[in-house]
Amino acid sequence: MKKVRILDTTLRDGEQSPGVSLNVQEKLEIARQLARLNVDVIEAGFAVASLGDALAVKTIAQEVKGPIISSLARSKEKDIDIAWESVRFSEQPAIHTFIATSDIHLKYKLRMSREQALEQAVWAVKRARSYVDEVEFSAEDATRSDWDYLCQVYSAVIKAGARILNVPDTVGYTTPEEMKALIQHLYKHTDGIEKVIVSIHCHNDLGLAVSNSLSAMLGGAGQIECTINGIGERAGNASLEEIVMGLHVRKDFYQAETGINYSEIYRTSRLVSQLTGMLVQPNKAVVGQNAFAHESGIHQDGVLKEKSTYEIMDAKLIGREEKVLVLGKHSGRHAFNKKLEELGYHLSEEELNQAFERFKDLADQKKQIAEADIQFIAADEATRTEEVYRLDFVHVCCGNNILPTATVRLVQENGSTLQGVATGVGPVDAAYKAIGQMVGLSSSLVNFTLQSISGGTEALGEVVVRIFTDDTVYVGRGSHQDVVVASVIAYLSAINKMTQQKKLNPQTQI
Numbered sequence: 001m002k003k004v005r006i007l008d009t010t011l012r013d014g015e016q017s018p019g020v021s022l023n024v025q026e027k028l029e030i031a032r033q034l035a036r037l038n039v040d041v042i043e044a045g046f047a048v049a050s051l052g053d054a055l056a057v058k059t060i061a062q063e064v065k066g067p068i069i070s071s072l073a074r075s076k077e078k079d080i081d082i083a084w085e086s087v088r089f090s091e092q093p094a095i096h097t098f099i100a101t102s103d104i105h106l107k108y109k110l111r112m113s114r115e116q117a118l119e120q121a122v123w124a125v126k127r128a129r130s131y132v133d134e135v136e137f138s139a140e141d142a143t144r145s146d147w148d149y150l151c152q153v154y155s156a157v158i159k160a161g162a163r164i165l166n167v168p169d170t171v172g173y174t175t176p177e178e179m180k181a182l183i184q185h186l187y188k189h190t191d192g193i194e195k196v197i198v199s200i201h202c203h204n205d206l207g208l209a210v211s212n213s214l215s216a217m218l219g220g221a222g223q224i225e226c227t228i229n230g231i232g233e234r235a236g237n238a239s240l241e242e243i244v245m246g247l248h249v250r251k252d253f254y255q256a257e258t259g260i261n262y263s264e265i266y267r268t269s270r271l272v273s274q275l276t277g278m279l280v281q282p283n284k285a286v287v288g289q290n291a292f293a294h295e296s297g298i299h300q301d302g303v304l305k306e307k308s309t310y311e312i313m314d315a316k317l318i319g320r321e322e323k324v325l326v327l328g329k330h331s332g333r334h335a336f337n338k339k340l341e342e343l344g345y346h347l348s349e350e351e352l353n354q355a356f357e358r359f360k361d362l363a364d365q366k367k368q369i370a371e372a373d374i375q376f377i378a379a380d381e382a383t384r385t386e387e388v389y390r391l392d393f394v395h396v397c398c399g400n401n402i403l404p405t406a407t408v409r410l411v412q413e414n415g416s417t418l419q420g421v422a423t424g425v426g427p428v429d430a431a432y433k434a435i436g437q438m439v440g441l442s443s444s445l446v447n448f449t450l451q452s453i454s455g456g457t458e459a460l461g462e463v464v465v466r467i468f469t470d471d472t473v474y475v476g477r478g479s480h481q482d483v484v485v486a487s488v489i490a491y492l493s494a495i496n497k498m499t500q501q502k503k504l505n506p507q508t509q510i
């Protein structure tokens with residue numbers, strides 16, 4: 001059975017999804033979960049992009065054990081040096097350098113000749129190899145590049161010391177058949193290719209990212225680059241859970257397997273969705289809410305008689321079992337903490353106390369606490385931003401025959417309070433206007449989403465808010481059984497992040 005390496009790029013390409021911005025603590029939490037999922041490589045970021053990115057890569061390199069920790073770098077001295085400074089603390093550091101090879105990119109973007117790009121690629125790989133053995137090289141837009149030129153570039157970078165050759169379908173342009181043929185062509189015409197790992201990195205512009213990745217594997221690729229829930233630039237990247245389960249369920253056909261710990265798949269999907277604010281569509285394969293739900297009578301009848309009639313994988317295998325938890329309003333701190341540890345969370349004393357208090361509040365109002373509720377509360381506490389403004393109370397007056405009005409009181413860091421009242425088109429709008437006036441916020445709300453975390457009208461409502469200011473998006477999350485309260489908490493969480501950022505960088509306008 002062939003072993004396929006999984007490189008997870010949720011924290012790099014995944015974070016390139018429009019509207020996603022993760023802080024260091026959130027990235028660390030995801031990286032820890034990726035280690036539990038047992039990915040082979042975590043591409044932790046693009047260190048040169050910002051001080052925050054470099055710090056996140058460095059923190060992950062220092063804290064997360066198990067996977068190789070890599071940073072992306074253009075084929076530029078500054079990028080490679082900063083990438084090295086950030087990953088060097090890992091037990092297994094790696095640098096991933098790239099340059100585009102398609103004529104379109106060479107002519108219009110890089111304004112370089114083919115010869116110049118080849119020279120630059122070789123230089124970059126040598127510089128990266130002066131720091132570390134694990135050097136990956138990507139020929140950006142490989143699938144729209146001339147195949148002979150591509151072989152020349154790959155032969156030259158192997159000679160320069162690259163250990164992994166990545167073939168990106170940067171704009172999701174190729175097809176499964178063409179991808180397999182390209183990988184086979186590279187194997188025939190690239191000098192020294194048998195000594196390196198061939199990797200594949202597919203985008204989903206035509207919805208073919210997973211198919212193209214699996215085809216590349218059939219052509220000989222030994223590493224697949226992907227993201228949790230398929231998030232990433234534009235239409236996203238190949239989705240990790242679909243690739244891994246595709247290889248597992250069709251082992252008979254692909255004759256390949258990964259080292260992924262299947263039981264962590266669902267939990268990882270939930271965590272990434274929660275922290276990025278990118279909701280998972282209900283019909284998403286493997287991790288969508290409906291992926292194991294049977295609606296029609298004939299299907300239900302079949303499944304009741306024998307599950308395998310309509311199920312090709314076991315929900316329990318990926319950690320999706322809907323357990324009725326024994327945890328409830330009579331549970332104590334020990335049992336609660338043990339459950340958190342089972343779910344992979346190690347909270348500080350203070351975080352545990354806060355999480356326990358929220359759990360008890362919820363248990364008072366909800367008959368059954370689902371695992372998803374507990375996971376949400378734990379992740380929320382583990383990644384909480386320092387509170388510049390905390391909600392004291394929100395009262396709303398609304399209905400079908402009344403002007404929606406909200407009164408809100410906030411407590412500031414120094415203990416003083418702010419109180420405001422406003423009207424709006426609905427209770428959330430009114431509350432947001434009251435808060436905006438109190439904190440002097442001139443930024444506009446970009447996006448607001450609301451979903452329930454578990455079933456029933458008493459379920460926790462999860463709100464994700466994105467606010468935009470000074471070219472930066474701040475993502476805030478909030479959860480509460482009352483959706484107006486959840487909305488206010490989410491808004492304050494985004495405002496708190498923005499205010500913290502302003503303290504670090506006083507030029508930033510609010």
Ligand SMILES: CC(=O)SCCNC(=O)CCNC(=O)[C@H](O)C(C)(C)COP(=O)(O)OP(=O)(O)OC[C@H]1O[C@@H](n2cnc3c(N)ncnc32)[C@H](O)[C@@H]1OP(=O)(O)O
Pocket residue numbers: 013016046048049050073074075076098099100109110111140170233
């Ligand atoms: C296919 C991908 O996903 S690639 C990764 C994409 N991810 C990102 O871009 C996120 C992080 N990026 C950033 O923070 C910024 O773009 C930075 C810090 C990397 C660069 O910022 P800036 O210096 O302001 O440059 P800007 O982004 O406007 O333009 C990119 C420059 O890099 C050059 N460039 C692009 N790719 C490469 C490469 N692989 N090697 C060398 N140079 C490159 C471009 O030609 C352009 O150069 P120019 O300024 O001489 O015209």
Ligand SMILES: CC(C)C(=O)C(=O)O
Pocket residue numbers: 013072098138140141166168169170171201203
């Ligand atoms: C940097 C490379 C690997 C990339 O993300 C792409 O080409 O899509």
Ligand SMILES: [Mg+2]
Pocket residue numbers: 013168170201203233
């Ligand atoms: Mg990409």
